[in-house]
Amino acid sequence: xxxxxxxxxxxxxxxxxxxxxxxxxxxxxxxxxxxxxxxxxxxxxxxxxxxxxxxxxxxxxxxxxxxxxxxxxxxxxxxxxxxxxxxxxxxxxxxxxxxxxxxxxxxxxxxxxxxxxxxxxxxxxxxxxxxxxxxxxxxxxxxxxxxxxxxxxxxxxxxxxxxxxxxxxxxxxxxxxxxxxxxxxxxxxxxxxxxxxxxxxxxxxxxxxxxxxxxxxxxxxxxxxxxxxxxxxxxxxxxxxxxxxxxxxxxxxxxxxxxxxxxxxxxxxxxxxxxxxxxxxxxxxxxxxxxxxxxxxxxxxxxxxxxxxxxxxxxxxxxxxxxxxxxxxxxxxxxxxxxxxxxxxxxxxxxxxxxxxxxxxxxxxxxxxxxxxxxxxxxxxxxxxxxxxxxxxxxxxxxxxxxxxxxxxxxxxxxxxxxxxxxxxxxxxxxxxxxxxxxxxxxxxxxxxxxxxxxxxxxxxxxxxxxxxxxxxxxxxxx
Ligand SMILES: *[C@@H]1O[C@H](CO)[C@@H](O)[C@H](O)[C@H]1NC(C)=O
Ligand SMILES: *[C@@H]1O[C@H](CO)[C@@H](O)[C@H](O)[C@H]1NC(C)=O
Ligand SMILES: *[C@@H]1O[C@H](CO)[C@@H](O)[C@H](O)[C@H]1NC(C)=O
Ligand SMILES: *[C@@H]1O[C@H](CO)[C@@H](O)[C@H](O)[C@H]1NC(C)=O
Numbered sequence: 227x228x229x230x231x232x233x234x235x236x237x238x239x240x241x242x243x244x245x246x247x248x249x250x251x252x253x254x255x256x257x258x259x260x261x262x263x264x265x266x267x268x269x270x271x272x273x274x275x276x277x278x279x280x281x282x283x284x285x286x287x288x289x290x291x292x293x294x295x296x297x298x299x300x301x302x303x304x305x306x307x308x309x310x311x312x313x314x315x316x317x318x319x320x321x322x323x324x325x326x327x328x329x330x331x332x333x334x335x336x337x338x339x340x341x342x343x344x345x346x347x348x349x350x351x352x353x354x355x356x357x358x359x360x361x362x363x364x365x366x367x368x369x370x371x372x373x374x375x376x377x378x379x380x381x382x383x384x385x386x387x388x389x390x391x392x393x394x395x396x397x398x399x400x401x402x403x404x405x406x407x408x409x410x411x412x413x414x415x416x417x418x419x420x421x422x423x424x425x426x427x428x429x430x431x432x433x434x435x436x437x438x439x440x441x442x443x444x445x446x447x448x449x450x451x452x453x454x455x456x457x458x459x460x461x462x463x464x465x466x467x468x469x470x471x472x473x474x475x476x477x478x479x480x481x482x483x484x485x486x487x488x489x490x491x492x493x494x495x496x497x498x499x500x501x502x503x504x505x506x507x508x509x510x511x512x513x514x515x516x517x518x519x520x521x522x523x524x525x526x527x528x529x530x531x532x533x534x535x536x537x538x539x540x541x542x543x544x545x546x547x548x549x550x551x552x553x554x555x556x557x558x559x560x561x562x563x564x565x566x567x568x569x570x571x572x573x574x575x576x577x578x579x580x581x582x583x584x585x586x587x588x589x590x591x592x593x594x595x596x597x598x599x600x601x602x603x604x605x606x607x608x609x610x611x612x613x614x615x616x617x618x619x620x621x622x623x624x625x626x627x628x629x630x631x632x633x634x635x636x637x638x639x640x641x642x643x644x645x646x647x648x649x650x651x652x653x654x655x656x657x658x659x660x661x662x663x664x665x666x667x668x669x670x671x672x673x674x675x676x677x678x679x680x681x682x683x684x685x686x687x688x689x690x691x692x693x694x695x696x697x698x699x700x701x702x703x704x705x
Pocket of ligand 3: 583584585587
């Protein structure tokens with residue numbers, strides 16, 4: 227009994243297997259599928275063609291007379307979702323096109339073509355692939371999942387994920403040969419933004435479907451700890467831009483303690499720091515500006531804002547450049563050193579001379595490699611500047627310019643040395659005091675002469691007395 231049943235079963239398998247091979251077709255939901263049905267025997271026109279779906283009856287049918295019929299499920303508001311282009315019939319091609327695929331279009335279809343008294347049948351299994359995301363615009367840091375569904379699921383298939391056409395390999399992919407789906411679960415970061423494609427391989431056929439994910443959060447700076455380079459004395463913008471359309475609540479800026487990743491220095495933003503929105507700024511642009519950067523403003527800053535209950539923060543580092551000049555009066559030269567508050571990204575320094583002609587047109591002259599530059603004060607005649615350009619691996623990071631002062635200031639006659647200055651000041655004050663004393667004496671003499679004019683005889687006497695008094699005083703001082 228058992229053996230008989232088993233044989234019957236085997237017979238059944240062989241008969242169905244032999245009757246026709248099932249053709250696998252993958253198609254993405256929403257797109258068009260073409261279900262092949264080809265015949266080797268060429269007849270000018272077949273008498274009847276019938277496409278039907280398992281358990282759902284006729285999909286489309288053409289009768290001997292040429293009349294076509296559509297199954298009720300395949301016509302909506304007079305528009306047929308399926309068609310069988312007749313211009314291909316003479317090539318023996320009776321393939322069925324299905325537009326605007328739905329997940330439940332997946333299943334087994336059969337095509338029966340009657341050519342005279344020969345009936346041929348093709349069986350096609352249509353599998354609909356669909357990729358869906360838990361949220362199209364998840365907020366940075368929230369949980370996000372991307373799921374690949376295939377209807378009906380091909381058990382034993384291989385599933386691969388691609389993100390922006392690169393293979394995405396991660397432990398966060400939950401694929402199980404026994405569960406009819408594959409899911410990627412991650413915390414939303416910028417890395418996940420892009421075109422997600424699920425690639426399903428099965429029996430030598432491949433199907434793929436895609437969905438786009440756009441993580442919302444900071445778009446600028448794109449990564450934490452971005453360095454912003456600025457020359458001392460110039461203005462700078464610290465970028466902090468959220469995804470367009472977002473309005474972060476309680477946005478703000480802080481300066482962080484040196485060496486600490488998270489601790490802010492309360493109330494320690496530079497004086498010229500401006501974080502108020504200008505009228506041209508969007509609600510998602512919280513960039514701040516510093517009008518005139520001082521060397522002490524260097525350090526790390528943090529911009530933050532709350533989106534859907536998540537506090538998002540972005541750290542960045544302000545690197546300030548300055549030029550130290552050392553004037554040597556002996557050699558008549560100036561040594562310039564390009565100094566940055568953080569040099570970890572700097573690979574190269576270059577000094578270039580910038581000159582201006584009468585029209586003020588800028589031209590770049592000679593250049594020198596290196597952090598320091600020695601220029602001879604004598605050789606400079608025109609108004610000129612030296613610019614220090616500093617480079618990182620990816621190219622130029624910034625520059626800072628030194629304006630060469632007027633050459634007489636360096637030529638040795640008039641030193642800007644501080645000790646010389648004090649000596650000059652002391653000397654000048656001394657001269658001034660003496661001058662005042664002389665003036666006072668002259669005034670005294672003048673007054674005396676006026677009195678003596680009234681009593682002419684008195685004049686010489688008074689004069690003599692005062693002279694004597696002065697001499698006495700001098701002698702006393704000497705003792
Ligand atoms: C996503 O990638 C797939 C496959 O590379 C491509 O066919 C599709 O057009 C892409 N979609 C978008 C929106 O870029
Ligand atoms: C300036 O240069 C002199 C000699 O060239 C050197 O002794 C001195 O230390 C330098 N001063 C600074 C501040 O670099
Ligand atoms: C300065 O400008 C004038 C007029 O614009 C022009 O004719 C002249 O050639 C310029 N000189 C230089 C040195 O560029
Ligand atoms: C210095 O940088 C500014 C702004 O990036 C640029 O306009 C200028 O041409 C640079 N100067 C030199 C000499 O490279």
